[in-house]
Amino acid sequence: MNKQVERKGKYLIEEVRRTQVPYGSLAVWFLGQESVIIKGDGVTVYIDPYVSPNLDRTFPAPISPEDITNADVCLITHDHDDHLDKGTIPQLVNHNPAVKIMAPAMCEPQLKELGVNPEQFLMAAEGQWTSFGPKLRVLPIAAAHEEMVRGEQGNPHYVGYILELNGVKLYHAGDTVLFPELVEALSSHQIDLAMLPINGRDYFRNARNLAGNMSYREAAEFAAVADFETVIPLHYDLFAGNAENPGYFVDYMYKHFPEQKFHVMARAERFVYVSAKAFLEKE
């Protein structure tokens, strides 16, 4: 069976289901933009699943909403269409009645309209660890896309997440630019694997109402400064007018931080991240 078939639809989901990684590692699947599946210790997490059909995409999603039958947890970073996907959420809750969905407070009404019931929903509480059973805990981190926006209760509209799962600390930035508090906060966390947008922002995208993110330069430097063990670029592949070349990320990293580990995901790749501490005999 070739690569194209293998990593699509039910075959991909079956690969997720069968994958069991040792302690200190996580399996990651890349579905495009910031959409990823994370699995470790038997727990399957979807972050910003964005897989409904859409002609504006440069390539079709490797899975369809109805393929998602294995979600334990779903994390939503903000309410934009490519993160909180109106075409995906209804089927996801339908096929995964036990799923827990965490999102910024301001997403709650919309998620409920899409069929998320009160027992399924958890508000992303900035700076507060939430446990999802005994194996996974999650810490929402306020993000600025491009502005830091807060609701009346002070809850951020945009967040990223730190996950602790299977001995690995993973940071998914969501959509965000960099700001001092973010760099400072992340630097204190000894992140193993960071997943960062690299598409940047500029005057003309702003003029087209596209809110921006950190650039590939900022992502590379953020990784080096915050001492992320490994960094994966996201958010560069899906929309022609808001894309970036991951080769530039690699070029920049190679020139400026040749000792910084990174990985560029192939489409729908299963990447097994092995943390620096894993697979080492005790000293």
Added chain:
Amino acid sequence: MNKQVERKGKYLIEEVRRTQVPYGSLAVWFLGQESVIIKGDGVTVYIDPYVSPNLDRTFPAPISPEDITNADVCLITHDHDDHLDKGTIPQLVNHNPAVKIMAPAMCEPQLKELGVNPEQFLMAAEGQWTSFGPKLRVLPIAAAHEEMVRGEQGNPHYVGYILELNGVKLYHAGDTVLFPELVEALSSHQIDLAMLPINGRDYFRNARNLAGNMSYREAAEFAAVADFETVIPLHYDLFAGNAENPGYFVDYMYKHFPEQKFHVMARAERFVYVSAKAFLEKE
């Protein structure tokens, strides 16, 4: 301890010593150019160790020859200085008396002068599997750098190697251009992890007596055509006049083969390669 210290000298060697990876995976360390350490199932293999001091290098080797105290097997692809290193071999055989060294037949006299004794040396016999104990077997593959050159007995002067170790099939191409027999041969092997040079060749480098290799375009397409599960680019970082930008490899891959898995190594990175078949429950 920061990245720079951690991955150098005896610290790096200690990391190699302590690393034990599960079945279906291999640990790989990148020392620059085509110099790598491979470890799996308790067996440590050096390929083209090139770590003696040299002012022409763009960066110092992460380890020194005297640091190599853990070599079970050493594979040499050809007799050029950056592959058969006169500064490394004497210390390597000195500190690793039980090491086995495989190289093209034409390297034998030179290796013996450098202190390799007859029990340590094995000729790279094209197309013949050689077992190094019960865990590792190695298949030399004739290479063309840029010409296919054979000695009087017909033995190739340039080789690459296929290794079977810990359930993984790894191909290290050595220095080579592509030719039909190579593409055909490798296509039949179901390689998991291929390590390929990407620096290319051209008129002016030939005029400076630099024999060339496949280019990043050829390496990317080779990976796709021969169905390598994952490909790692090599031979682009060490000499200013014969370098290549790994970002171009990524750009080309992303544009033309977005589903092809690859990994670009950070300097002295420990990369744990997990084959597609590993960490999967039985069906």
Added chain:
Amino acid sequence: MNKQVERKGKYLIEEVRRTQVPYGSLAVWFLGQESVIIKGDGVTVYIDPYVSPNLDRTFPAPISPEDITNADVCLITHDHDDHLDKGTIPQLVNHNPAVKIMAPAMCEPQLKELGVNPEQFLMAAEGQWTSFGPKLRVLPIAAAHEEMVRGEQGNPHYVGYILELNGVKLYHAGDTVLFPELVEALSSHQIDLAMLPINGRDYFRNARNLAGNMSYREAAEFAAVADFETVIPLHYDLFAGNAENPGYFVDYMYKHFPEQKFHVMARAERFVYVSAKAFLEKE
């Protein structure tokens, strides 16, 4: 009138007609691949006009064959479709009865079939200056695409051209790789403006029967070594499977030869090349 309209069809041709550049300069229009219009001292030269409709092109030609009504001279470098265009030549000779067409000897039968009459045709005689009236003279230079091929009379199948016009010496390389005689010959000519292919060549393109050219690295180094005052890259834009990124040419030039002048043409741009000697007061 915006750029898109201005630089198309009869508007572009009208721009060519109206353009008059001072002594020591030439106007150049870039039509894609190696297709260019050169004008100086009232003489209009087409080189490899390739403008007939073709669905394989990544963009339509800025002009159509019937737009060409101003050709004094047409130079053909070899008989491949994207240089000797069966869709362009018949209309070109039809609308420009006084045009002179120079091409390698082996193209003569094909050109005659396409309607070129004996008075219009001139054989490209290697190493021999031919005058086209009192203002323009042309020197064919043997090329190797990728092989140097000669007919029974010894005439090369592939050529480039040196033009002397309006006080400027221009070299259009046609399709060629580099070889010692070419580098040597060009080094002796004090070329002002060189136009060189940059798409390179590789195993897989050869396997698809695509003959290759010098790469962007070779073109950059050729310019520096042969002391071209300015170099323009060609042959990178028109066919997806045989393209190159002109940014890599710029990147390489900037890193290795930061003082070498070059210009990357916009599509259908009118570039006025001003030689280093022009527009200088007498000392």
